[in-house]
Amino acid sequence: MVAGPLPVPSGPGKDRLRLWIRLLRASRTIEAELRERLKKEFDTTLPRFDVMAALYRAPEGMLMSDLSRFLLVSNGNVTGIVDRLVSEGLVARARRNGDRRTSMVRLTDEGSKSFATIAAAHEGWIGELLGKVSEEDARRLTGMLTSFRSNWEGRE
Amino acid sequence: MVAGPLPVPSGPGKDRLRLWIRLLRASRTIEAELRERLKKEFDTTLPRFDVMAALYRAPEGMLMSDLSRFLLVSNGNVTGIVDRLVSEGLVARARRNGDRRTSMVRLTDEGSKSFATIAAAHEGWIGELLGKVSEEDARRLTGMLTSFRSNWEGRE
DNA sequence: ATATAAAACTTTAAGCTTGAAATATCTTGC
DNA sequence: GCAAGATATTTCAAGCTTAAAGTTTTATAT
Numbered sequence: 001m002v003a004g005p006l007p008v009p010s011g012p013g014k015d016r017l018r019l020w021i022r023l024l025r026a027s028r029t030i031e032a033e034l035r036e037r038l039k040k041e042f043d044t045t046l047p048r049f050d051v052m053a054a055l056y057r058a059p060e061g062m063l064m065s066d067l068s069r070f071l072l073v074s075n076g077n078v079t080g081i082v083d084r085l086v087s088e089g090l091v092a093r094a095r096r097n098g099d100r101r102t103s104m105v106r107l108t109d110e111g112s113k114s115f116a117t118i119a120a121a122h123e124g125w126i127g128e129l130l131g132k133v134s135e136e137d138a139r140r141l142t143g144m145l146t147s148f149r150s151n152w153e154g155r156e
Numbered sequence: 157m158v159a160g161p162l163p164v165p166s167g168p169g170k171d172r173l174r175l176w177i178r179l180l181r182a183s184r185t186i187e188a189e190l191r192e193r194l195k196k197e198f199d200t201t202l203p204r205f206d207v208m209a210a211l212y213r214a215p216e217g218m219l220m221s222d223l224s225r226f227l228l229v230s231n232g233n234v235t236g237i238v239d240r241l242v243s244e245g246l247v248a249r250a251r252r253n254g255d256r257r258t259s260m261v262r263l264t265d266e267g268s269k270s271f272a273t274i275a276a277a278h279e280g281w282i283g284e285l286l287g288k289v290s291e292e293d294a295r296r297l298t299g300m301l302t303s304f305r306s307n308w309e310g311r312e
Numbered sequence: 313a314t315a316t317a318a319a320a321c322t323t324t325a326a327g328c329t330t331g332a333a334a335t336a337t338c339t340t341g342c
Numbered sequence: 343g344c345a346a347g348a349t350a351t352t353t354c355a356a357g358c359t360t361a362a363a364g365t366t367t368t369a370t371a372t
Contacts, residue, residue: 015294016286017279020186022301027183028228029305030176035330045330047358065320072184074360079322081358101320101367123173130172130304137300138171144293145178151288152185191360201360203328220351230330235352237328257337257350 030129037125042118047073047081049122052090052107052115061094061104090114186285193281198274203229203237205278208246208263208271217250217260246270 035046054070055062064082068075082105085091090111093103107115130138191202210226211218220238224231238261241247246267249259263271286294 013279013283015291015298016289017282019289019294019298019301020282020286022298022305023179023183024187025228026301026304027179031180032228039331045357063320064322072181072188073358075321076323076361077359084357099320099368103321123169126173126176127169130176133172133175133300133304135171138175141297141300142171142175142178144289144297145175145182148182148286148289149178149185152285195361201327221349229328231351232331232353233329240327255338255350259351 030126033129034122034125037121038118041121044118047077048085049115049118051078051081051085052111053119055091055105055107056112056115056119059106061106063102064105065102067105085111186282189285190278190281193277194274197277200274203233204241205271205274207234207237207241208267209275211247211261211263212268212271212275215262217262219258220261221258223261241267 031046038044038046038049050071051067054067058066062070064075064078067082068078071078082091082093086093089108091105092108093105095103133141187202194200194202194205206227207223210223214222218226220231220234223238224234227234238247238249242249245264247261248264249261251259289297
């Protein structure tokens, strides 16, 4: 899946395969760098950062199923990550009166403060790592990926 | 990290952050789909496929460290995946005379045959999933990502 | 009312992943 | 030759990940 130096054979349909391989390598390269920095600088992980980023933008809280859908990961997965964040006091579960199956998950004040610090560093890292991509290319690329996403969502 | 429907605030440097978010969501979406199909159709996993794809292009075999570098994953990780592939008869470790710390890892005949079948389906899936990306856009996007990669490699 | 289904979430087992520590082998400097 | 360091790999603990099965609660259809 992650092909590298060796060329993909040419032929019909190979352009898209090559695109996929580059896409995957680029995102894995950046992800690996971010993971390492999050660990070194803030002693945290990418999945934790993802969950906190989602919650940061939803001050009223999110359901577990919302988090799972939003982050594109399984629901069982979110349970474990949130459990750990709760045990560290960064996130809180609030039982709801209406539907007792669910609970609203939100950042604590400490979690919110902590995330704001990390997010600022994170944005700087992205600027650095993608610094060589011109603003114009960045916008064009974003546009292409956005239209891919729209097509995808119509798909299923 | 994986932001979605909600917009990223505007401001200087936000274009690259937005690009990263789209990039990550696109690759995660495709990865999830491929993982599911590999499981359903061939009862295998993405990491296994990655390892076999790398070995398929190196008939003479690869060292564990080569695999690890090529796939952008840790060396301890590769050990486990190769162990399982060996136990299923798809991959073989061959001790070398020269350096007894290392062993050449290669596909068995069965592994090679198995991979060829899966790879054909995989290429078809990519064509389908990225079908809405025009050939021209695919080539342009690939070019941008390639230049990102070159810059990156100069970086470290 | 009450069975049945649906929904939200957790638990479980298996596998993936990392970073660090441990093991074994090779290389180098003396 | 041999100690010291470098290299290649495995082992380990902790955490991430999925799919499937289980639990609790809510909604629906008789």
